[in-house]
Amino acid sequence: MVTTLTPHQRAFRSTVALKALMALTGLILIAFLLMHCFGNLKLLISAEEFNHYAHWLKGEGDAGGMLEPLIPHGWFIWIFRVFMLAAAVLHILAAVVLWRRAYNATPSNYEARKKLAQTYAARTQRLGGVILGALLLWHLLQFTVIPAQMAGQAGEPSSYVIFAFGQWYYVLCYAVFMGLVCLHVRHGFWSAFTTLGVNTSKRAEKVLNVLAYLIAALLFIGFMAMPLAVLGGIVS
Protein backbone atom coordinates (compact mmCIF):
# COMPACT_ATOMS: atom_id res chain seq x y z
CA MET A 1 0.00 0.00 0.00
CA VAL A 2 1.49 3.32 -1.04
CA THR A 3 0.45 6.04 1.29
CA THR A 4 0.34 9.72 0.59
CA LEU A 5 -0.19 10.64 4.23
CA THR A 6 2.56 12.32 6.18
CA PRO A 7 3.96 10.50 9.22
CA HIS A 8 2.12 13.06 11.35
CA GLN A 9 -1.22 12.28 9.73
CA ARG A 10 -0.60 8.57 10.05
CA ALA A 11 0.13 9.02 13.74
CA PHE A 12 -3.23 10.76 14.18
CA ARG A 13 -5.02 7.87 12.50
CA SER A 14 -2.98 5.19 14.28
CA THR A 15 -4.32 2.48 16.55
CA VAL A 16 -2.56 4.19 19.44
CA ALA A 17 -4.29 7.53 18.81
CA LEU A 18 -7.63 5.72 18.45
CA LYS A 19 -7.00 3.98 21.73
CA ALA A 20 -6.15 7.28 23.41
CA LEU A 21 -9.53 8.57 22.23
CA MET A 22 -11.15 5.46 23.62
CA ALA A 23 -9.34 5.86 26.91
CA LEU A 24 -10.33 9.51 27.32
CA THR A 25 -13.99 8.93 26.46
CA GLY A 26 -14.03 5.84 28.66
CA LEU A 27 -12.72 7.79 31.63
CA ILE A 28 -15.37 10.46 31.02
CA LEU A 29 -18.00 7.71 31.10
CA ILE A 30 -16.57 6.34 34.34
CA ALA A 31 -16.66 9.83 35.88
CA PHE A 32 -20.30 10.03 34.82
CA LEU A 33 -21.04 6.68 36.48
CA LEU A 34 -19.59 7.93 39.76
CA MET A 35 -21.77 11.04 39.59
CA HIS A 36 -24.83 9.00 38.63
CA CYS A 37 -24.20 6.68 41.55
CA PHE A 38 -24.00 9.63 43.92
CA GLY A 39 -27.36 10.90 42.63
CA ASN A 40 -29.03 7.51 43.11
CA LEU A 41 -27.92 7.34 46.70
CA LYS A 42 -29.94 10.47 47.45
CA LEU A 43 -32.98 8.23 47.54
CA LEU A 44 -31.56 6.69 50.70
CA ILE A 45 -31.98 10.09 52.37
CA SER A 46 -35.53 10.66 51.18
CA ALA A 47 -37.72 10.66 48.10
CA GLU A 48 -37.99 14.45 48.30
CA GLU A 49 -34.23 14.82 48.30
CA PHE A 50 -33.97 12.50 45.29
CA ASN A 51 -36.66 14.33 43.34
CA HIS A 52 -35.23 17.70 44.20
CA TYR A 53 -31.83 16.61 42.89
CA ALA A 54 -33.36 15.30 39.66
CA HIS A 55 -35.25 18.52 39.11
CA TRP A 56 -32.22 20.59 39.92
CA LEU A 57 -30.17 18.77 37.27
CA LYS A 58 -32.83 19.46 34.69
CA GLY A 59 -33.29 23.05 35.77
CA GLU A 60 -36.93 22.39 36.62
CA GLY A 61 -38.57 24.02 39.58
CA ASP A 62 -37.83 27.43 41.01
CA ALA A 63 -34.77 26.59 43.07
CA GLY A 64 -32.66 27.17 39.94
CA GLY A 65 -30.75 24.49 38.06
CA MET A 66 -27.17 23.31 37.94
CA LEU A 67 -24.58 25.96 37.03
CA GLU A 68 -27.20 28.71 37.03
CA PRO A 69 -26.95 31.60 36.33
CA LEU A 70 -23.76 30.78 34.43
CA ILE A 71 -25.82 28.80 31.95
CA PRO A 72 -29.42 29.80 31.17
CA HIS A 73 -32.24 27.98 32.88
CA GLY A 74 -32.68 24.42 31.66
CA TRP A 75 -29.71 24.41 29.34
CA PHE A 76 -27.29 22.47 31.45
CA ILE A 77 -29.04 19.13 31.04
CA TRP A 78 -28.99 19.41 27.25
CA ILE A 79 -25.38 20.50 27.01
CA PHE A 80 -24.54 17.64 29.33
CA ARG A 81 -26.55 15.10 27.34
CA VAL A 82 -24.91 16.11 24.07
CA PHE A 83 -21.50 15.88 25.69
CA MET A 84 -22.18 12.40 27.11
CA LEU A 85 -23.67 11.19 23.86
CA ALA A 86 -20.59 12.41 21.97
CA ALA A 87 -18.32 10.62 24.42
CA ALA A 88 -20.30 7.39 24.07
CA VAL A 89 -20.44 7.59 20.27
CA LEU A 90 -16.70 8.28 19.94
CA HIS A 91 -15.97 5.44 22.37
CA ILE A 92 -18.04 3.01 20.32
CA LEU A 93 -16.67 4.23 16.98
CA ALA A 94 -13.09 3.79 18.13
CA ALA A 95 -13.98 0.32 19.41
CA VAL A 96 -15.50 -0.67 16.08
CA VAL A 97 -12.47 0.48 14.08
CA LEU A 98 -10.04 -1.28 16.44
CA TRP A 99 -12.16 -4.41 16.47
CA ARG A 100 -12.12 -4.51 12.68
CA ARG A 101 -8.36 -4.09 12.57
CA ALA A 102 -7.93 -6.92 15.07
CA TYR A 103 -10.28 -9.10 13.06
CA ASN A 104 -8.29 -8.45 9.89
CA ALA A 105 -5.03 -9.28 11.64
CA THR A 106 -6.33 -12.73 12.57
CA PRO A 107 -6.02 -15.15 9.65
CA SER A 108 -7.24 -18.24 11.51
CA ASN A 109 -7.58 -19.47 15.05
CA TYR A 110 -5.09 -21.62 16.88
CA GLU A 111 -5.87 -25.32 17.23
CA ALA A 112 -4.88 -25.03 20.85
CA ARG A 113 -4.86 -21.83 22.84
CA LYS A 114 -3.75 -21.28 26.38
CA LYS A 115 -4.22 -17.91 28.02
CA LEU A 116 -1.54 -16.85 30.43
CA ALA A 117 -2.23 -13.30 31.46
CA GLN A 118 -5.54 -11.88 30.35
CA THR A 119 -8.34 -11.49 32.84
CA TYR A 120 -11.93 -12.50 32.22
CA ALA A 121 -12.77 -8.80 32.09
CA ALA A 122 -10.20 -8.18 29.36
CA ARG A 123 -11.43 -11.12 27.31
CA THR A 124 -15.07 -10.03 27.45
CA GLN A 125 -14.42 -6.31 27.00
CA ARG A 126 -15.78 -6.11 23.47
CA LEU A 127 -18.76 -8.41 23.64
CA GLY A 128 -19.54 -7.04 27.10
CA GLY A 129 -19.48 -3.56 25.61
CA VAL A 130 -22.03 -4.50 22.97
CA ILE A 131 -24.37 -6.03 25.55
CA LEU A 132 -23.92 -2.95 27.73
CA GLY A 133 -24.92 -0.69 24.86
CA ALA A 134 -28.18 -2.59 24.41
CA LEU A 135 -28.94 -2.61 28.13
CA LEU A 136 -28.15 1.09 28.33
CA LEU A 137 -30.79 1.86 25.68
CA TRP A 138 -33.37 -0.03 27.72
CA HIS A 139 -32.26 1.75 30.87
CA LEU A 140 -32.59 5.19 29.25
CA LEU A 141 -35.94 4.32 27.77
CA GLN A 142 -37.29 3.23 31.11
CA PHE A 143 -36.03 6.01 33.33
CA THR A 144 -35.44 8.97 31.02
CA VAL A 145 -37.43 8.82 27.80
CA ILE A 146 -40.81 7.39 28.79
CA PRO A 147 -40.64 6.78 32.52
CA ALA A 148 -44.18 7.94 33.24
CA GLN A 149 -45.64 5.56 30.67
CA MET A 150 -43.77 2.65 32.24
CA ALA A 151 -44.96 3.17 35.79
CA GLY A 152 -45.13 5.67 38.61
CA GLN A 153 -46.29 9.26 38.67
CA ALA A 154 -45.23 11.79 36.05
CA GLY A 155 -42.74 14.33 37.32
CA GLU A 156 -41.81 12.29 40.36
CA PRO A 157 -38.63 10.38 39.51
CA SER A 158 -38.58 8.58 42.85
CA SER A 159 -41.85 6.90 41.97
CA TYR A 160 -40.43 5.30 38.79
CA VAL A 161 -37.49 3.95 40.69
CA ILE A 162 -39.46 2.70 43.65
CA PHE A 163 -41.92 0.98 41.38
CA ALA A 164 -39.21 -0.77 39.34
CA PHE A 165 -37.03 -1.88 42.22
CA GLY A 166 -39.97 -3.04 44.28
CA GLN A 167 -39.88 -6.17 42.16
CA TRP A 168 -37.21 -8.74 42.85
CA TYR A 169 -36.71 -9.82 39.24
CA TYR A 170 -36.08 -6.27 38.25
CA VAL A 171 -33.43 -5.88 40.91
CA LEU A 172 -31.88 -9.11 39.68
CA CYS A 173 -31.72 -7.85 36.08
CA TYR A 174 -30.25 -4.61 37.33
CA ALA A 175 -27.61 -6.52 39.29
CA VAL A 176 -26.57 -8.35 36.11
CA PHE A 177 -26.46 -5.03 34.27
CA MET A 178 -24.29 -3.47 36.96
CA GLY A 179 -22.10 -6.57 37.09
CA LEU A 180 -21.38 -6.14 33.38
CA VAL A 181 -20.73 -2.43 33.84
CA CYS A 182 -18.23 -3.12 36.60
CA LEU A 183 -16.51 -5.86 34.62
CA HIS A 184 -16.11 -3.44 31.73
CA VAL A 185 -14.86 -0.72 34.08
CA ARG A 186 -12.43 -3.14 35.75
CA HIS A 187 -10.48 -3.71 32.57
CA GLY A 188 -11.31 -0.32 31.07
CA PHE A 189 -9.94 1.72 33.94
CA TRP A 190 -6.57 0.02 34.03
CA SER A 191 -6.40 -0.14 30.26
CA ALA A 192 -7.26 3.54 29.82
CA PHE A 193 -4.47 4.69 32.09
CA THR A 194 -2.02 2.35 30.39
CA THR A 195 -3.04 3.73 27.03
CA LEU A 196 -2.53 7.25 28.30
CA GLY A 197 0.98 6.28 29.32
CA VAL A 198 0.64 6.18 33.11
CA ASN A 199 1.67 2.53 33.52
CA THR A 200 5.42 3.02 33.46
CA SER A 201 6.65 0.45 35.98
CA LYS A 202 5.71 -2.85 37.61
CA ARG A 203 4.58 -0.85 40.62
CA ALA A 204 2.39 1.46 38.58
CA GLU A 205 0.86 -1.65 36.98
CA LYS A 206 -0.06 -2.99 40.40
CA VAL A 207 -1.46 0.32 41.65
CA LEU A 208 -3.57 0.77 38.51
CA ASN A 209 -4.93 -2.75 38.77
CA VAL A 210 -5.84 -2.37 42.43
CA LEU A 211 -7.47 0.99 41.72
CA ALA A 212 -9.44 -0.57 38.88
CA TYR A 213 -10.81 -3.28 41.19
CA LEU A 214 -11.63 -0.65 43.82
CA ILE A 215 -13.53 1.60 41.41
CA ALA A 216 -15.43 -1.37 40.01
CA ALA A 217 -16.35 -2.58 43.50
CA LEU A 218 -17.30 0.93 44.61
CA LEU A 219 -19.58 1.33 41.60
CA PHE A 220 -21.22 -2.04 42.13
CA ILE A 221 -21.91 -1.42 45.81
CA GLY A 222 -22.97 2.16 45.15
CA PHE A 223 -25.39 1.22 42.40
CA MET A 224 -26.86 -1.81 44.18
CA ALA A 225 -27.41 -0.12 47.56
CA MET A 226 -30.44 1.90 46.47
CA PRO A 227 -32.32 -0.88 44.60
CA LEU A 228 -31.75 -3.26 47.50
CA ALA A 229 -32.98 -0.67 49.95
CA VAL A 230 -36.13 -0.20 47.86
CA LEU A 231 -36.67 -3.95 47.57
CA GLY A 232 -36.14 -4.37 51.29
CA GLY A 233 -38.74 -1.71 51.98
CA ILE A 234 -36.27 0.61 53.70
CA VAL A 235 -37.18 3.36 51.23
CA SER A 236 -40.74 3.96 50.19
Next chain:
Amino acid sequence: MSENLMSLTLRIWRQPNAATAGKISEYKLAGVSSDMSFLEMLDMLNEELTVKGEEPVAFDYDCREGICGMCGIVINGVPHGRGNSAVATTTCQLHMRNFKDGDVITIEPWRATPFPIIKDLVVDRRAFDKIIASGGYISVNTGAAPEAHANAVSKLKADRAFDAATCVGCGACVAACPNHSGMLFVAAKITHLAMLPQGQPERPLRIKTMIGTHDELGFAGCQNAGECAAVCPKEIPLDTIAQLNRDLIASLFNRAGKSTAAE
Protein backbone atom coordinates in the same frame (compact mmCIF):
# COMPACT_ATOMS: atom_id res chain seq x y z
CA MET B 1 18.66 -35.19 36.80
CA SER B 2 18.55 -38.63 35.28
CA GLU B 3 17.59 -39.15 31.68
CA ASN B 4 14.08 -40.27 31.05
CA LEU B 5 12.72 -41.76 27.85
CA MET B 6 9.19 -40.98 26.78
CA SER B 7 6.69 -41.61 24.03
CA LEU B 8 4.78 -38.65 22.67
CA THR B 9 1.90 -37.89 20.36
CA LEU B 10 2.69 -34.85 18.26
CA ARG B 11 -0.10 -32.91 16.55
CA ILE B 12 1.74 -30.77 14.04
CA TRP B 13 0.47 -28.15 11.63
CA ARG B 14 1.43 -29.22 8.11
CA GLN B 15 1.06 -26.79 5.24
CA PRO B 16 3.05 -27.29 2.01
CA ASN B 17 3.04 -23.60 1.06
CA ALA B 18 1.30 -20.28 1.56
CA ALA B 19 -1.32 -20.96 -1.10
CA THR B 20 -2.44 -24.38 0.15
CA ALA B 21 -4.60 -24.84 3.20
CA GLY B 22 -2.91 -26.53 6.13
CA LYS B 23 -4.08 -29.08 8.63
CA ILE B 24 -2.98 -30.88 11.76
CA SER B 25 -1.21 -34.23 11.27
CA GLU B 26 -0.55 -36.66 14.08
CA TYR B 27 2.77 -38.42 14.67
CA LYS B 28 3.88 -40.89 17.33
CA LEU B 29 7.42 -40.48 18.54
CA ALA B 30 9.04 -42.93 20.95
CA GLY B 31 12.39 -42.79 22.77
CA VAL B 32 12.44 -39.06 23.31
CA SER B 33 14.97 -38.19 25.99
CA SER B 34 14.03 -35.67 28.68
CA ASP B 35 17.44 -34.08 28.12
CA MET B 36 16.65 -33.15 24.55
CA SER B 37 15.70 -29.64 23.58
CA PHE B 38 12.37 -29.19 21.87
CA LEU B 39 14.07 -28.63 18.53
CA GLU B 40 16.20 -31.77 18.96
CA MET B 41 12.97 -33.66 19.49
CA LEU B 42 11.71 -32.24 16.17
CA ASP B 43 15.04 -33.17 14.55
CA MET B 44 14.49 -36.73 15.75
CA LEU B 45 11.01 -36.79 14.26
CA ASN B 46 12.34 -35.39 10.98
CA GLU B 47 15.00 -38.14 10.78
CA GLU B 48 12.29 -40.75 11.18
CA LEU B 49 10.12 -39.03 8.55
CA THR B 50 13.04 -38.79 6.12
CA VAL B 51 13.86 -42.49 6.53
CA LYS B 52 10.22 -43.28 5.84
CA GLY B 53 10.36 -41.10 2.74
CA GLU B 54 7.97 -38.53 4.11
CA GLU B 55 8.41 -34.76 3.94
CA PRO B 56 10.15 -33.51 7.12
CA VAL B 57 8.53 -30.78 9.19
CA ALA B 58 9.87 -27.34 8.28
CA PHE B 59 10.71 -25.11 11.24
CA ASP B 60 12.87 -22.05 11.75
CA TYR B 61 15.97 -21.81 13.93
CA ASP B 62 19.46 -20.45 13.88
CA CYS B 63 21.49 -20.07 17.08
CA ARG B 64 19.71 -22.64 19.26
CA GLU B 65 21.05 -20.61 22.17
CA GLY B 66 18.05 -18.38 22.81
CA ILE B 67 19.65 -15.25 21.40
CA CYS B 68 18.67 -14.90 17.74
CA GLY B 69 14.89 -15.10 17.89
CA MET B 70 14.56 -17.27 14.79
CA CYS B 71 12.80 -20.19 16.41
CA GLY B 72 9.17 -19.55 16.99
CA ILE B 73 6.54 -22.22 17.44
CA VAL B 74 3.26 -22.24 19.30
CA ILE B 75 3.41 -25.22 21.64
CA ASN B 76 0.19 -26.32 23.32
CA GLY B 77 -1.30 -22.90 22.71
CA VAL B 78 1.62 -20.87 24.03
CA PRO B 79 4.22 -19.20 21.78
CA HIS B 80 7.60 -20.74 22.68
CA GLY B 81 5.76 -23.14 24.95
CA ARG B 82 6.69 -21.97 28.43
CA GLY B 83 3.22 -23.03 29.59
CA ASN B 84 2.87 -22.41 33.31
CA SER B 85 6.60 -22.47 33.90
CA ALA B 86 8.07 -19.51 35.75
CA VAL B 87 11.01 -19.46 33.36
CA ALA B 88 10.72 -17.41 30.18
CA THR B 89 12.13 -19.26 27.20
CA THR B 90 12.60 -19.44 23.47
CA THR B 91 11.50 -22.63 21.73
CA CYS B 92 15.13 -23.76 21.31
CA GLN B 93 15.77 -23.40 25.03
CA LEU B 94 12.66 -25.32 26.00
CA HIS B 95 13.59 -28.83 27.08
CA MET B 96 11.69 -32.07 26.93
CA ARG B 97 11.91 -32.45 30.70
CA ASN B 98 8.94 -30.07 30.74
CA PHE B 99 6.86 -32.89 29.26
CA LYS B 100 6.04 -36.36 30.43
CA ASP B 101 5.55 -39.76 28.91
CA GLY B 102 2.32 -40.05 26.97
CA ASP B 103 1.84 -36.31 26.47
CA VAL B 104 -0.02 -35.01 23.44
CA ILE B 105 1.69 -31.87 22.14
CA THR B 106 0.04 -29.51 19.66
CA ILE B 107 2.60 -27.65 17.55
CA GLU B 108 1.58 -24.73 15.34
CA PRO B 109 3.11 -21.74 13.56
CA TRP B 110 2.61 -18.09 14.60
CA ARG B 111 -0.77 -17.04 13.31
CA ALA B 112 -1.12 -13.39 12.31
CA THR B 113 -1.99 -11.80 8.98
CA PRO B 114 1.27 -9.78 8.82
CA PHE B 115 3.21 -13.06 9.35
CA PRO B 116 2.06 -15.27 6.46
CA ILE B 117 2.92 -18.97 6.70
CA ILE B 118 5.66 -20.01 4.29
CA LYS B 119 5.65 -23.71 5.07
CA ASP B 120 4.58 -25.87 8.03
CA LEU B 121 5.87 -23.99 11.09
CA VAL B 122 7.84 -21.34 9.21
CA VAL B 123 6.37 -17.86 8.89
CA ASP B 124 7.54 -14.76 7.07
CA ARG B 125 8.50 -12.18 9.70
CA ARG B 126 9.92 -9.55 7.38
CA ALA B 127 7.16 -7.20 8.57
CA PHE B 128 9.30 -6.63 11.67
CA ASP B 129 12.27 -5.62 9.53
CA LYS B 130 10.08 -3.11 7.73
CA ILE B 131 9.02 -1.57 11.04
CA ILE B 132 12.65 -1.24 12.15
CA ALA B 133 13.67 0.18 8.78
CA SER B 134 10.98 2.84 9.10
CA GLY B 135 12.51 4.39 12.20
CA GLY B 136 14.01 1.94 14.69
CA TYR B 137 17.51 3.35 14.44
CA ILE B 138 19.54 6.46 15.20
CA SER B 139 21.32 8.57 12.63
CA VAL B 140 24.85 9.40 13.72
CA ASN B 141 27.93 10.38 11.87
CA THR B 142 30.72 7.95 12.42
CA GLY B 143 33.97 9.16 13.88
CA ALA B 144 35.71 9.16 17.23
CA ALA B 145 33.53 7.89 20.07
CA PRO B 146 32.37 10.75 22.30
CA GLU B 147 33.88 11.03 25.77
CA ALA B 148 31.92 8.63 27.95
CA HIS B 149 31.47 11.07 30.84
CA ALA B 150 30.18 13.88 28.64
CA ASN B 151 26.64 12.49 28.61
CA ALA B 152 25.64 11.00 31.92
CA VAL B 153 22.72 8.54 31.72
CA SER B 154 20.90 7.72 34.95
CA LYS B 155 21.10 4.12 36.13
CA LEU B 156 17.34 3.82 36.01
CA LYS B 157 17.14 4.87 32.37
CA ALA B 158 20.15 2.81 31.38
CA ASP B 159 18.56 -0.29 32.94
CA ARG B 160 15.27 0.38 31.22
CA ALA B 161 17.00 0.88 27.88
CA PHE B 162 19.00 -2.33 28.27
CA ASP B 163 15.98 -4.36 29.35
CA ALA B 164 14.09 -3.17 26.29
CA ALA B 165 17.08 -3.71 24.02
CA THR B 166 17.14 -7.43 24.77
CA CYS B 167 14.22 -7.96 22.36
CA VAL B 168 15.24 -10.54 19.77
CA GLY B 169 12.35 -9.81 17.41
CA CYS B 170 10.97 -13.35 17.48
CA GLY B 171 7.37 -12.22 17.13
CA ALA B 172 5.96 -14.26 20.01
CA CYS B 173 4.21 -11.11 21.25
CA VAL B 174 2.24 -10.88 18.01
CA ALA B 175 1.49 -14.59 18.07
CA ALA B 176 0.17 -14.44 21.63
CA CYS B 177 -1.81 -11.22 21.31
CA PRO B 178 -5.57 -11.79 21.01
CA ASN B 179 -5.60 -8.89 18.50
CA HIS B 180 -2.28 -9.70 16.81
CA SER B 181 -0.80 -6.37 17.70
CA GLY B 182 2.92 -5.74 17.33
CA MET B 183 2.94 -3.19 20.14
CA LEU B 184 5.37 -4.95 22.47
CA PHE B 185 7.95 -5.27 19.70
CA VAL B 186 7.63 -1.60 18.69
CA ALA B 187 7.51 -0.56 22.34
CA ALA B 188 10.77 -2.37 23.08
CA LYS B 189 12.58 -0.46 20.36
CA ILE B 190 10.89 2.86 21.22
CA THR B 191 11.73 2.51 24.92
CA HIS B 192 15.28 1.41 24.23
CA LEU B 193 16.01 4.49 22.13
CA ALA B 194 13.86 6.93 24.11
CA MET B 195 15.83 6.32 27.30
CA LEU B 196 19.20 7.22 25.79
CA PRO B 197 20.60 10.56 24.64
CA GLN B 198 21.36 9.22 21.17
CA GLY B 199 17.69 8.50 20.64
CA GLN B 200 16.42 12.00 21.39
CA PRO B 201 16.81 13.93 18.10
CA GLU B 202 14.61 11.53 16.14
CA ARG B 203 12.31 10.59 19.01
CA PRO B 204 9.07 12.34 17.93
CA LEU B 205 9.44 11.33 14.31
CA ARG B 206 10.49 7.75 15.11
CA ILE B 207 7.31 6.90 16.96
CA LYS B 208 5.18 8.30 14.16
CA THR B 209 6.88 6.42 11.37
CA MET B 210 7.17 3.15 13.29
CA ILE B 211 3.53 3.11 14.38
CA GLY B 212 2.46 4.22 10.90
CA THR B 213 4.30 1.26 9.40
CA HIS B 214 3.06 -1.11 12.12
CA ASP B 215 -0.55 -0.22 11.32
CA GLU B 216 -0.04 -0.23 7.57
CA LEU B 217 1.38 -3.76 7.66
CA GLY B 218 -1.82 -4.97 9.27
CA PHE B 219 -0.84 -5.34 12.91
CA ALA B 220 -3.77 -4.40 15.13
CA GLY B 221 -4.15 -2.39 18.31
CA CYS B 222 -3.21 -3.23 21.88
CA GLN B 223 -5.94 -4.11 24.34
CA ASN B 224 -3.67 -4.28 27.38
CA ALA B 225 -4.44 -7.96 27.91
CA GLY B 226 -0.81 -8.70 28.76
CA GLU B 227 -0.42 -11.96 26.82
CA CYS B 228 2.60 -10.59 24.92
CA ALA B 229 4.73 -9.90 27.98
CA ALA B 230 3.74 -13.28 29.44
CA VAL B 231 5.29 -15.20 26.53
CA CYS B 232 8.21 -12.89 25.73
CA PRO B 233 11.40 -14.96 26.00
CA LYS B 234 13.31 -11.82 26.99
CA GLU B 235 10.67 -10.68 29.47
CA ILE B 236 10.18 -7.26 27.88
CA PRO B 237 7.87 -5.62 30.42
CA LEU B 238 4.33 -4.55 29.53
CA ASP B 239 5.10 -1.04 30.76
CA THR B 240 7.18 -0.39 27.63
CA ILE B 241 3.84 -0.20 25.81
CA ALA B 242 2.79 2.64 28.12
CA GLN B 243 6.06 4.35 27.17
CA LEU B 244 5.18 3.93 23.51
CA ASN B 245 1.67 5.30 24.10
CA ARG B 246 3.09 8.24 26.02
CA ASP B 247 5.58 9.05 23.26
CA LEU B 248 2.97 8.75 20.54
CA ILE B 249 0.51 11.04 22.32
CA ALA B 250 3.29 13.56 23.00
CA SER B 251 4.40 13.38 19.36
CA LEU B 252 0.94 14.45 18.19
CA PHE B 253 1.78 17.89 19.60
CA ASN B 254 5.14 17.93 17.84
CA ARG B 255 5.77 19.18 14.32
CA ALA B 256 8.05 16.28 13.32
CA GLY B 257 6.81 14.53 10.20
CA LYS B 258 4.27 17.20 9.29
CA SER B 259 5.71 17.93 5.87
CA THR B 260 6.22 14.70 3.96
CA ALA B 261 9.34 12.87 2.92
CA ALA B 262 12.66 14.51 3.68
CA GLU B 263 12.52 14.81 7.45
